[in-house]
Every structure is written in structure tokens, then in C-alpha cells.
Amino acid sequence: MNRELALLINIQNLELQLRDAEDPEKARQLAEMGMPLDPAKIRQTIEELLQQVDQRQRQYYLRLRERYDNPVVSVWEGHCTGCFANVPTGFDSASNRDKVKICETCGRILFQP
Amino acid sequence: MEIQDVLKLMSPGRFLPDLAATDKAGVLAEMVDALVADTPLRHKDTILEMLKSREALSSTAVGPGVAFPHGRTLAVQELFIVVGRSRQGVDFDSVDGQPTHLFFMLIAPPQDAGSQYLHSLAVLTELMQDDDIRARLLEADDYDSFCQVLLEAAS
Numbered sequence: 001m002n003r004e005l006a007l008l009i010n011i012q013n014l015e016l017q018l019r020d021a022e023d024p025e026k027a028r029q030l031a032e033m034g035m036p037l038d039p040a041k042i043r044q045t046i047e048e049l050l051q052q053v054d055q056r057q058r059q060y061y062l063r064l065r066e067r068y069d070n071p072v073v074s075v076w077e078g079h080c081t082g083c084f085a086n087v088p089t090g091f092d093s094a095s096n097r098d099k100v101k102i103c104e105t106c107g108r109i110l111f112q113p
Numbered sequence: 114m115e116i117q118d119v120l121k122l123m124s125p126g127r128f129l130p131d132l133a134a135t136d137k138a139g140v141l142a143e144m145v146d147a148l149v150a151d152t153p154l155r156h157k158d159t160i161l162e163m164l165k166s167r168e169a170l171s172s173t174a175v176g177p178g179v180a181f182p183h184g185r186t187l188a189v190q191e192l193f194i195v196v197g198r199s200r201q202g203v204d205f206d207s208v209d210g211q212p213t214h215l216f217f218m219l220i221a222p223p224q225d226a227g228s229q230y231l232h233s234l235a236v237l238t239e240l241m242q243d244d245d246i247r248a249r250l251l252e253a254d255d256y257d258s259f260c261q262v263l264l265e266a267a268s
Contacts, residue, residue, distance in 0.1 A: 006159065009187055013163045016185045016223055017170070020231075029231055033238040034175035034208065041170055070223065074187045111187050113156065 002098050004057045005072075008109060011049050011061070012072045018042045019069075057100060064108060072109045082108040114232040116240065116267035122194040122219075122233060125256040126151030129197040132216070137205050141165065141182060144195045144218045156188040160220055163188075174207035179241045181234055183219040192221045192230050196259070200251065214251055215241070240266050 020026040021037035030036055050058055064071035073082040080087055085105035090096065092112040101110045127147050134140040141164050149157045163186040167173065174180035195218040202212025217237050221230035240246055246266040253259040 001156070001158065006162065009159055010162050010166055012223075013184060013186050014166055017167065026228065026231060029235060033181075033234055035171065035173055035181070035234075037170060045166065045170065072187060074190070076190065113154070113188055113190060 002100055004054055005100050005109065005111065007049055007053050008057070008061055008072050008100075009111060011046055011053075012070065014042055014046050014049070015065075018046070061109070068106075068108060070108070072111055073103070074111050074113045076113075080106060080108060080110060082106050114229070114236055116236055116263050119194065119233050119236050120260055120263065122192050123196060123260070124151060127193065127195040128256040128259065129195070130253075130255070130259075132197045132199040132203070134199075135201075135203060137168070137203065138165075140197060140199070140203055140205065140216060141168070141218075144182070144197050144216060147197075148193055148195050148218070148220065152193065154189060159188040160186055163220075164218070168206070172206035172208065174205035174213045175238070176207050176209045176211065176213070177244075178202070178207075178211060178213055178247055179215045179217070180205045180207070180213045181217050181219065181238065183221070183230065183234060185221045185223050185225055185230070187223055189220050189222050192219065192225070192233065194219050194233065198251065215247060217241075236267075 018039055021039040021042055061071050073080055075087050078087055080103040083106035103110055129147055132140055132143055134143045145157055145161050163184045164182050167184045173182050197216035199214055202214050205213035207213050219230050219233055249262045253262055
């Protein structure tokens with residue numbers, strides 16, 4: 001997988017953890033299970049990972065993050081799961097596989113699970 | 114959520130009764146390998162990276178002798194549970210410093226409607242507080258026996 005895409009997916013996964021850590025009910029549940037999450041530590045890890053992303057990709061991701069909770073989305077049955085627009089065939093072709101691709105309709109970064 | 118619902122997320126192909134790995138990274142890799150082998154999933158590295166990032170925040174080996182590596186990732190479309198067991202135990206950076214013998218790995222999709230994975234975690238963490246249940250799970254002969262112990266424990 002493209003290195004930038006792998007980093008962005010990992011960052012978004014951490015942002016999901018951050019949302020759980022900042023949700024009072026979920027944070028309480030996790031703490032009760034003995035697995036509390038420290039939002040400050042998650043934010044720091046996200047920042048460190050963002051610095052590893054190519055500047056142009058990073059800025060694009062951060063702009064998307066201002067608009068969407070989910071800047072990176074999966075493609076499911078030929079559709080962007082962010083806006084449900086059709087994704088062109090060939091999106092996941094061998095020649096495209098190592099590129100960061102975006103939805104032509106909503107601009108989100110696409111990932112083929 | 115009940116234990117019956119949690120059992121539906123497990124499968125014999127994702128049950129590793131004798132983990133070969135002897136360290137934390139190895140356990141995570143071995144369990145993700147089993148998940149990918151038992152499902153149409155193909156992004157092993159994405160799942161593994163998510164788990165490593167989660168463990169770097171704080172260990173999920175909250176004991177006693179049990180770990181719950183978990184998280185949400187785009188690499189899956191539904192919640193999966195992988196179960197691993199190590200009779201000799203593995204250093205999983207547990208909070209009590211003791212070796213970890215039982216591993217319940219939960220891999221959820223980003224949307225995770227209804228917080229299914231948190232509820233599954235809650236069911237499992239509660240059951241695993243019981244010394245007798247953990248001992249019986251370590252001795253269970255096969256997948257069906259393992260599930261039967263969980264069912265009996267919850268009844």
C-alpha cells in the first residue's frame with residue numbers, strides 16, 4: 001500500500017480512538033474496563049504521525065478533516081462510503097494501487113478494503 | 114449485549130489454542146494472520162499497525178492474565194473477534210507485570226454502529242474477572258469447549 005495512505009489511515013484510526021476518549025460515556029466505559037485512553041497522548045501521536053506525511057498530502061488531509069469526520073473512507077461495491085457516489089472502474093487496478101486516490105465527488109481519500 | 118452475541122463474532126478459524134509467538138509483536142501478528150486467513154480481508158498491515166498504535170497508547174493487557182487488543186479500522190466492514198491462548202504466557206506489558214495467557218482481539222469498522230465493539234469488550238472483560246473461568250478456558254480442549262465455558266460462565 002502507498003506509504004502516505006497507510007499513514008493517513010493510521011492517523012484516522014487514532015482520531016477514532018480520540019473521539020472515544022473524548023466521549024464522556026465511552027471514556028467511562030473504557031475506564032471501567034481498565035483501558036482508559038489519554039486524549040493528550042493520542043493527540044501527540046497524531047501530530048507525530050502527521051509530520052511523517054508528505055506536506056502536500058498532509059495539508060489536503062487537514063483541509064478534509066475540517067469538513068468531514070472521516071477524511072479517508074473505504075470503497076464498497078464501487079461506491080465511496082463517504083458520499084455514496086460511484087467510483088470509476090479501474091480505481092483499484094494494479095497501475096493505480098500505489099497511488100493516493102480521491103473521490104471525484106466529495107474529495108475524500110479512498111481506500112479499497 | 115449477551116455472550117451469545119459475542120460468540121457469533123468468533124469462529125473456529127479464528128481460535129488459536131496454542132500461540133507459537135513468545136512476545137507481544139509476535140502475538141499480534143499471529144492473531145492478525147489468523148484473521149486474514151479466515152476472512153476475505155486483505156490489509157493485514159493496516160490492521161496490525163492500528164493494533165500497535167493502540168498498544169503504544171497503553172497496554173490492553175488489563176489482566177489478570179488476559180489482554181484485549183482492539184480498535185477500529187477501515188480495513189474491516191464488520192466486527193471480528195480472534196481468540197488466542199498461550200499456556201506458557203507472554204509478556205504483553207500487562208498492568209500487573211504478570212504473563213498474559215488469554216487474548217481476545219476485537220477488530221471493528223470505523224462506524225461501529227451501536228458501539229458493538231465496546232459492548233463486546235465489556236462482556237468479555239467482565240467474564241474474565243473470574244479466576245475459575247480463566248482457568249477453565251486455559252484447559253478447554255477445543256473451540257467448542259472454550260465457547261461452552263463462556264456460555265456457562267454467563268448463565
